[in-house]
């Protein structure tokens with residue numbers, strides 16, 4: 806399973822059948838998103854290393870190494886920067 810490093814601090818194991826956004830959510834993170842369909846760009850972040858494959862059509866503007874985690878899966882170990890997320894609040 807590819808590993809995903811986020812903002813240089815968090816390491817996750819990616820399930821190849823999930824998008825990067827879903828993988829982060831399953832790991833207890835609450836990444837920023839809106840459409841979950843490649844349109845809005847709210848989830849946009851930078852791919853520092855590794856390869857992703859798109860499983861949807863990217864309509865939102867990206868430049869350089871920017872990717873849209875809501876419609877990408879990890880093809881190899883990857884490193885992402887500029888991911889905007891919160892930790893999910895745990896309920897007592």
Ligand code: FES
Pocket residue numbers: 837838839840841842843844845846847848849865873874875876
């Ligand atoms: S959540 Fe809208 S582009 Fe990813």
